[in-house]
Amino acid sequence: MRLEEEEQPETMSQCSVGGLQQQQKVVVVGYALTSKKTKSFLQPKFEGLARNKGILFVAIDQNRPLSDQGPFDIVLHKLTGKEWRQILEDYRQTHPEVTVLDPPDAIQRLRNRQSMLQCVADMNLSNSYGKVGVPRQLVIKKDASSIPDAVNKAGLILPLVAKPLVADGSAKSHELSLAYDQYSLQKLEPPLVLQEFVNHGGVLFKVYIVGEAIKVVRRFSLPDVTKRELSKIKGVFRFPRVSCAAASADDADLDPSVAELPPRPLLERLAKELRRRLGLRLFNLDIIREHGTRDHFYVIDINYFPGYGKMPGYEHIFTDFLLSLVQSHTRNDRARNFLKA
Numbered sequence: 508m509r510l511e512e513e514e515q516p517e518t519m520s521q522c523s524v525g526g527l528q529q530q531q532k533v534v535v536v537g538y539a540l541t542s543k544k545t546k547s548f549l550q551p552k553f554e555g556l557a558r559n560k561g562i563l564f565v566a567i568d569q570n571r572p573l574s575d576q577g578p579f580d581i582v583l584h585k586l587t588g589k590e591w592r593q594i595l596e597d598y599r600q601t602h603p604e605v606t607v608l609d610p611p612d613a614i615q616r617l618r619n620r621q622s623m624l625q626c627v628a629d630m631n632l633s634n635s636y637g638k639v640g641v642p643r644q645l646v647i648k649k650d651a652s653s654i655p656d657a658v659n660k661a662g663l664i665l666p667l668v669a670k671p672l673v674a675d676g677s678a679k680s681h682e683l684s685l686a687y688d689q690y691s692l693q694k695l696e697p698p699l700v701l702q703e704f705v706n707h708g709g710v711l712f713k714v715y716i717v718g719e720a721i722k723v724v725r726r727f728s729l730p731d732v733t734k735r736e737l738s739k740i741k742g743v744f745r746f747p748r749v750s751c752a753a754a755s756a757d758d759a760d761l762d763p764s765v766a767e768l769p770p771r772p773l774l775e776r777l778a779k780e781l782r783r784r785l786g787l788r789l790f791n792l793d794i795i796r797e798h799g800t801r802d803h804f805y806v807i808d809i810n811y812f813p814g815y816g817k818m819p820g821y822e823h824i825f826t827d828f829l830l831s832l833v834q835s836h837t838r839n840d841r842a843r844n845f846l847k848a
C-alpha cells in the first residue's frame with residue numbers, strides 16, 4: 508500500500524473496550540523490503556493481527572523523499588546500496604522521533620563474513636551452561652593459487668567450508684562449498700572465508716531475535732564428515748541452502764543428544780550481548796553443537812532481518828515488539844518534556 512499526501516493515514520482509530528469507544532493512536536510502520544521479503548514477512552494473518560492492534564504497514568516509495576511520506580513511527584528496511592543507506596542515515600538525523608530498524612551502519616557489519624562473527628569471538632562466552640565460539644577461519648582476499656599454502660600456515664584442519672566474503676543477500680553470496688583437500692582449494696574464487704567444518708550431527712539451531720524476544724528452531728544441516736570420507740574424497744563440492752528450507756527438523760526423529768536445544772540461559776546471554784555489541788534488534792544466528800559434546804557451541808552465521816515468516820508465533824512476537832517501541836519512545840518523550848519543564 509502506498510500513501511499519497513492527500514490520503515494521509517487516519518492516525519486515530521476507534522477501538523471498543525468493554526463497550527466503551529476509545530481512541531487509539533495508529534502506529535504507522537513504513538517498510539522498504541524486496542518483494543520476496545514483503546511476501547514472506549507481510550503475510551495476511553500478520554497484517555490482520557497488526558491492524559487489530561493498531562499497526563498499519565505502509566510501503567515506502569524509494570523514488571520519493573522519505574520526509575514526504577508517512578509520517579512514520581517506525582521504519583523497517585532491508586535494501587542494499589550506498590545511496591539508500593545515506594538516505595536512511597540522513598532521515599535518522601532529521602527525524603529522531605522515528606525508530607529506524609536498524610541503523611544502516613550497524614547492519615553493514617553483517618554484510619561481511621569476517622566482521623560478522625568478530626563480536627562472538629570477542630565475547631568469549633563461557634559459563635556453567637556452555638561455551639560459545641566461532642570456527643577457526645581464514646580470509647582470502649585474492650590469488651586462489653596461494654590458498655593451499657595459506658591454509659597450511661594457518662594450521663586449519665580440513666574439511667573447510669568456503670563462503671563468499673560478502674554476504675549481501677545475492678544468490679552468489681549464498682553459494683557455499685565444502686573442500687575436502689587442500690589443493691582443490693585453488694579452484695575457488697576469492698574473496699572468501701575458509702572456515703573449519705565442525706561436525707554437529709546434521710542439525711543446527713536458528714535463534715531468531717526480535718528485540719528482547721528469542722525463539723529457537725531446529726533445522727536440518729550438513730551431515731558429519733567422517734575421517735574415512737575425508738581420507739577418500741578429494742575436491743570441492745558446492746552444496747545447496749540446506750538450512751534455509753522451510754522444513755523444520757523440530758518434529759524429526761533425532762538423536763536426543765543432537766536435537767537438544769542449547770540451554771536457554773546461554774542463548775539469552777548470547778543474544779543480549781550480541782544485541783548490545785552489534786547495535787541491532789532484528790537478526791538471527793545459526794548455532795551448532797560440536798558432535799560428541801554437550802555444551803560446545805559455534806556460531807556460524809548471523810543474518811539481518813531474516814525470514815521471520817518461518818518463525819513460529821512471529822505474528823504476536825513482532826507486533827508486540829513494534830508496540831513496545833512506540834511505548835518506550837512515548838515514555839522517553841514524556842521524560843524529556845518533564846526534565847525541560
Ligand SMILES: Nc1ncnc2c1ncn2[C@@H]1O[C@H](COP(=O)(O)OP(=O)(O)OP(=O)(O)O)[C@@H](O)[C@H]1O
Nearest residue numbers: 642668681702703704705728729750751807808810
Ligand atoms: N563451519 C561450519 N561447520 C559446519 N557446517 C557449516 C559451517 N558453516 C556452514 N555450515 C553449513 O552450511 C550452511 C550454510 O552456511 P551459512 O549459514 O554460513 O550460509 P548462508 O548462505 O549465510 O546461510 P543463510 O541462508 O542462513 O543466510 C549452514 O546452515 C550449515 O548447514
Ligand SMILES: O=P(O)(O)O[C@H]1[C@H](OP(=O)(O)O)[C@@H](OP(=O)(O)O)[C@@H](O)[C@@H](O)[C@@H]1OP(=O)(O)O
Nearest residue numbers: 543544547675676677751810811812813814815
Ligand atoms: O528467504 P527468507 O525469508 O527465509 O529469509 C532468508 C533471508 O532472505 P530474504 O531477506 O531475502 O528474505 C536471507 O537473507 P539474505 O542473506 O539473502 O539477505 C537470510 O537471512 C536467511 O537466513 C533467511 O532465512 P532464515 O535463515 O531466516 O531461514
Ligand SMILES: [Mg+2]
Nearest residue numbers: 750793808809
Ligand atoms: Mg545460515
Ligand SMILES: [Mg+2]
Nearest residue numbers: 674808809810
Ligand atoms: Mg547467512
